[in-house]
Amino acid sequence: xxxxxxxxxxxxxxxxxxxxxxVQKSLLLGAALTLLWMTYLPTGLExxxxxxxxxxxxxxxxxxxxxxxxxxxxxxxxxxxNAVLLSLFVLPFYLVGSTLPTIxxxxxxxxxxxxxxxxxxxxxxxxxxxxxxxxxxxxLLCVGVKELGVVAIFISPxxxxxxxxxxxxxxxxxxxxxxxxFGAVDYHSNSILPSVVAHGAGLVLLDxxxxxxxxxxxxxxxxxxxxxxxxx
Numbered sequence: 001x002x003x004x005x006x007x008x009x010x011x012x013x014x015x016x017x018x019x020x021x022x023v024q025k026s027l028l029l030g031a032a033l034t035l036l037w038m039t040y041l042p043t044g045l046e047x048x049x050x051x052x053x054x055x056x057x058x059x060x061x062x063x064x065x066x067x068x069x070x071x072x073x074x075x076x077x078x079x080x081x082n083a084v085l086l087s088l089f090v091l092p093f094y095l096v097g098s099t100l101p102t103i104x105x106x107x108x109x110x111x112x113x114x115x116x117x118x119x120x121x122x123x124x125x126x127x128x129x130x131x132x133x134x135x136x137x138x139x140l141l142c143v144g145v146k147e148l149g150v151v152a153i154f155i156s157p158x159x160x161x162x163x164x165x166x167x168x169x170x171x172x173x174x175x176x177x178x179x180x181x182f183g184a185v186d187y188h189s190n191s192i193l194p195s196v197v198a199h200g201a202g203l204v205l206l207d208x209x210x211x212x213x214x215x216x217x218x219x220x221x222x223x224x225x226x227x228x229x230x231x232x
Contacts, residue, residue, distance in 0.1 A: 045110035052132035060140040072143035072192035079191035098209035099218035102168040130200035153183040169230035
């Protein structure tokens, strides 16, 4: 693209932006952020957490604040109850997953240890990433546009799977259904608290479990799942 074309595109966007609806602006920002994320995402944990906090939390919240939208950043009794229920529902998946060979080879994604002086800062950074992820996927692209109706739940599953393409095959396979589940709970809660708690606690728990010996011998689980055409 030439400089003139880029300037023309920017001028067209500036002229059209004020005329766009809230939903159109949300989806446009979502597309821009995912391109930015896929292009510039840092590799180190500290830098990644800082980048995602700025990009995936800051930008959606800024858009929401300028339009009087909370994009799921709210807490009430329903949200707290659903956060507990969703966390309990996904807990077995993390417990079982932590025993699978492919998961144990992949995690922790960033070096840490069981020493509290190392693991607690690590856990805080993981929670920051989870908050950023849920603000983007479940906040901006689901709860934030719930005026679309239940279709809002199905906006991001394919994109969420693409962002999990580098993860172990079983995680990639489950990422789409997980996106729908988290989106449905947050949509009906009108809050991203359930997915933030379930996702953040799950990431921390998974790393903690993988740093230790498996909770149980995964042979039986592997036997029940041997029909899957993916390595476990």
